Amino acid sequence: MSKKIIVIGSGFSSLSAATYLSKYGYQVTILEKNKSFGGRARKFNADGFTFDMGPSWYWMPDVFEKFFNDFGKKVKDYYSLKKLNPAYRVYFGKKDFIDIEDDLKKISNSFEEVETGSSKKLIKFMGEAKKNYFIAMDKIVYKPGQSIFELITLDTFLRLRYFITNIKSEVGKYFKNEKLRKILEFPVLFLGAKPENTPAFYNIMNHADFGLGTWFPEKGGMYRVVESMVELAKEVGVKFKSDSQVDKILIQDKKVVGVIANGKNLSCDIVVSGADYNHTEQLIPKNYRNYSSSYWDKKVFAPSSLLFYIGLDKKIKKLSHHNLFFDVSFDKHASEIYDNPQWPESPLFYVNFPSITDNDMAPEGCENCFILIPIAPDLKDNKEIRNKYLNIVLKRIEDIAGEKISENIIYKKSFCVNDFISEYNSYKGNAYGLANTLFQTSIFKPKIKSKKIKGLYFTGQLTVPGPGVPPSLISGKIVSKTIMQDFPNQ
Numbered sequence: 001m002s003k004k005i006i007v008i009g010s011g012f013s014s015l016s017a018a019t020y021l022s023k024y025g026y027q028v029t030i031l032e033k034n035k036s037f038g039g040r041a042r043k044f045n046a047d048g049f050t051f052d053m054g055p056s057w058y059w060m061p062d063v064f065e066k067f068f069n070d071f072g073k074k075v076k077d078y079y080s081l082k083k084l085n086p087a088y089r090v091y092f093g094k095k096d097f098i099d100i101e102d103d104l105k106k107i108s109n110s111f112e113e114v115e116t117g118s119s120k121k122l123i124k125f126m127g128e129a130k131k132n133y134f135i136a137m138d139k140i141v142y143k144p145g146q147s148i149f150e151l152i153t154l155d156t157f158l159r160l161r162y163f164i165t166n167i168k169s170e171v172g173k174y175f176k177n178e179k180l181r182k183i184l185e186f187p188v189l190f191l192g193a194k195p196e197n198t199p200a201f202y203n204i205m206n207h208a209d210f211g212l213g214t215w216f217p218e219k220g221g222m223y224r225v226v227e228s229m230v231e232l233a234k235e236v237g238v239k240f241k242s243d244s245q246v247d248k249i250l251i252q253d254k255k256v257v258g259v260i261a262n263g264k265n266l267s268c269d270i271v272v273s274g275a276d277y278n279h280t281e282q283l284i285p286k287n288y289r290n291y292s293s294s295y296w297d298k299k300v301f302a303p304s305s306l307l308f309y310i311g312l313d314k315k316i317k318k319l320s321h322h323n324l325f326f327d328v329s330f331d332k333h334a335s336e337i338y339d340n341p342q343w344p345e346s347p348l349f350y351v352n353f354p355s356i357t358d359n360d361m362a363p364e365g366c367e368n369c370f371i372l373i374p375i376a377p378d379l380k381d382n383k384e385i386r387n388k389y390l391n392i393v394l395k396r397i398e399d400i401a402g403e404k405i406s407e408n409i410i411y412k413k414s415f416c417v418n419d420f421i422s423e424y425n426s427y428k429g430n431a432y433g434l435a436n437t438l439f440q441t442s443i444f445k446p447k448i449k450s451k452k453i454k455g456l457y458f459t460g461q462l463t464v465p466g467p468g469v470p471p472s473l474i475s476g477k478i479v480s481k482t483i484m485q486d487f488p489n490q
């Protein structure tokens with residue numbers, strides 16, 4: 001008889017782990033507390049608008065392709081991708097912006113217009129980023145983070161300086177202009193830490209950005225990826241149950257024997273949890289946990305977010321699909337997230353209008369608008385604060401981009417710290433898990449395997465390799481391989 005596995009949650013990491021495990025012959029059931037699947041990448045429909053609730057940047061298409069290839073499939077068997085041009089726009093002030101186009105040559109021309117000599121420097125910088133990307137993909141990110149020896153290879157040794165310097169100083173060596181520096185520091189924000197605390201090796205994200213491009217899953221946006229992965233998972237035999245919150249992991253003789261979900265005992269041999277790590281550990285007795293509450297207190301968490309899902313009764317003319325508002329101090333906002341956690345005085349923010357690319361995501365003549373303000377986790381969150389920040393960002397969009405939108409809002413919903421906690425059982429309402437600082441990378445991440453209970457595993461953005469959709473897919477693969485080694489299927 002093949003082993004029975006319960007996978008907690010249906011985020012990208014759980015979907016990935018479940019699909020691999022089912023393909024390897026285990027009996028796999030996903031239990032998801034919410035009504036729909038996809039975790040932080042769920043969608044909702046309201047008044048004719050379709051909103052992706054979380055991720056909106058489709059980066060590293062190679063990782064998605066590799067995932068589907070592992071099952072003898074291709075991405076294009078499930079969804080089609082459009083490369084965005086411009087990939088995104090960065091605002092620095094009133095009508096002062098730089099469009100990042102869809103190819104490195106064009107981007108280097110834009111750089112040259114800002115700083116003489118920077119196009120050549122960019123090509124050199126990107127050459128190094130590309131080398132690091134391939135080393136990361138071939139030698140590091142698919143490893144389980146169990147031993148320091150995973151990291152010691154000739155390639156990593158030769159590029160040691162990238163692990164002991166940070167991305168801010170690395171970018172600063174090449175470029176003087178503050179705008180260009182900000183553009184090159186932006187991709188590491190996905191990794192959840194300040195650029196000065198992120199190893200320079202993470203310039204792999206610059207290759208993901210300028211080298212590989214920004215894509216959009218056609219006919220539905222990011223949720224198309226969730227739908228496709230659910231479809232593939234079902235094809236290989238994974239069973240799905242929504243509205244199934246796991247309240248307890250059952251243990252006997254230091255072995256997993258089942259879970260309690262919705263008051264019912266469900267037996268299994270192995271549990272893989274893609275729910276937030278800290279929450280999963282609350283489902284087992286204290287003495288069996290891998291980490292204490294003081295361990296979590298000391299960790300650097302990636303930010304939480306204040307999100308707005310907005311329906312507009314007009315089409316947008318003066319902004320792009322993805323827009324970053326970097327018109328205020330980056331350092332001050334970062335310090336309000338990491339050093340002295342508080343609501344930001346003047347936040348940087350991100351706005352996207354997916355219906356510019358996919359008409360079907362909004363009713364005819366309307367636009368779908370998503371706004372994200374990164375904030376520290378665990379901040380006080382209430383209706384008044386949310387409204388205050390909505391007014392701040394709407395005014396900035398109108399002043400800086402010159403596009404009137406406040407009077408065109410026909411649908412509005414917000415999502416913040418309290419929702420991250422209630423909807424996803426997220427620790428302190430974090431949005432993207434743990435920050436990828438040097439001492440929270442690879443072997444320093446929370447372990448994917450319980451140290452005290454046989455049959456309990458962890459996956460997702462709090463484990464290796466870290467936050468983001470592509471890392472979550474990789475995390476599912478890593479945990480499934482570890483389970484295969486520990487519990488070979490007869």
Ligand SMILES: Cc1cc2nc3c(=O)[nH]c(=O)nc-3n(C[C@H](O)[C@H](O)[C@H](O)COP(=O)(O)OP(=O)(O)OC[C@H]3O[C@@H](n4cnc5c(N)ncnc54)[C@H](O)[C@@H]3O)c2cc1C
Nearest residue numbers: 009011012013033039040055056057246275460461468469
């Ligand atoms: C607003 C936002 C924007 C983002 N933007 C991007 C982006 O543009 N590009 C990118 O690559 N990444 C982005 N990310 C990050 C990316 O979305 C995440 O890293 C990834 O989706 C995390 O997947 P996961 O499987 O680790 O966790 P989750 O998606 O959180 O999945 C965990 C699941 O477990 C379920 N669960 C929790 N507790 C229980 C329980 N007790 N029983 C049953 N189920 C339970 C939850 O409901 C949830 O479905 C963004 C994230 C957010 C929040």
